[in-house]
Amino acid sequence: MREKRVQSWLEQINAIGNSENGINRLAYTPEESEAIELFSVFCEKEGMSVYEDATGNIIARRQGNADLPSVAVGSHLDTVYSGGCFDGALGVIAGLEVVSRLNEKNIQTTHPIDIIVFRSEESSRFGVSTIGSKWIAGEGSSSIAYLEDKDGIRFDQAVEKAGFTFSDFSDAEKGEGAFKAFLEMHIEQGPALENANQSIGIVTGIAAPLRVKVTVTGQASHSGTTSMDARKDALTGASELILALEKAAQKEKDKNTVATVGCIKHTLEL
Numbered sequence: 695m696r697e698k699r700v701q702s703w704l705e706q707i708n709a710i711g712n713s714e715n716g717i718n719r720l721a722y723t724p725e726e727s728e729a730i731e732l733f734s735v736f737c738e739k740e741g742m743s744v745y746e747d748a749t750g751n752i753i754a755r756r757q758g759n760a761d762l763p764s765v766a767v768g769s770h771l772d773t774v775y776s777g778g779c780f781d782g783a784l785g786v787i788a789g790l791e792v793v794s795r796l797n798e799k800n801i802q803t804t805h806p807i808d809i810i811v812f813r814s815e816e817s818s819r820f821g822v823s824t825i826g827s828k829w830i831a832g833e834g835s836s837s838i839a840y841l842e843d844k845d846g847i848r849f850d851q852a853v854e855k856a857g858f859t860f861s862d863f864s865d866a867e868k869g870e871g872a873f874k875a876f877l878e879m880h881i882e883q884g885p886a887l888e889n890a891n892q893s894i895g896i897v898t899g900i901a902a903p904l905r906v907k908v909t910v911t912g913q914a915s916h917s918g919t920t921s922m923d924a925r926k927d928a929l930t931g932a933s934e935l936i937l938a939l940e941k942a943a944q945k946e947k948d949k950n951t952v953a954t955v956g957c958i959k960h961t962l963e964l
Contacts, residue, residue, distance in 0.1 A: 718775060749826045762805045784881055829866040
């Protein structure tokens with residue numbers, strides 16, 4: 695029964711944005727909004743009160759002592775391009791299953807339980823991750839307003855189209871002490887558990903991603919006649935940087951440091 699319930703919730707959520715090339719529910723798109731609305735319905739059926747903050751985060755609460763901080767569980771429902779079924783979705787569905795089981799057992803917790811669906815956790819669309827959670831923590835930055843997706847749509851424009859106002863995002867901040875704890879179940883996105891023949895693990899550290907945009911400037915010249923010592927090939931220079939980055943990360947692999955170059959764009963200036 696429990697397994698079928700979880701499977702049903704996941705299947706309904708993942709029917710939204712599904713395609714032959716995986717799931718596409720990018721940040722602040724109709725697909726993300728639809729998935730969040732459906733999840734809100736699931737929570738309301740479990741007797742939870744649901745509200746939406748200024749960024750579009752959804753917070754569903756199972757009541758406890760209103761004077762105490764909540765125990766929060768959650769994740770996100772936006773995906774990367776051609777994403778999988780469990781990244782994000784598993785975290786919010788796991789929280790809902792906890793509440794459902796407590797309801798079945800008629801267990802009343804002392805602290806309220808919040809299930810949070812953070813808006814725009816993935817960086818795929820605008821190059822910045824954890825947007826909804828940043829504003830809840832009071833760590834949001836107005837500088838992201840003018841970031842553009844691959845179609846030239848600015849972040850603040852996408853937010854407005856989704857029904858929100860970027861200048862109001864700061865209203866989503868939760869004060870210090872709002873949460874007693876935050877728990878998240880997440881699919882592993884690497885081979886460590888499989889290699890160790892384990893089905894579950896406990897996270898002992900968290901990634902602190904840094905994204906950098908680098909411009910390598912070269913000079914166009916005749917590929918067949920320009921001597922090697924006179925060439926200013928931007929691509930070969932970029933290749934050396936990419937390999938140096940990989941080498942630097944390899945030196946720190948004992949600290950679980952990783953690094954990659956995800957995109958190279960050619961721009962010709964005349």
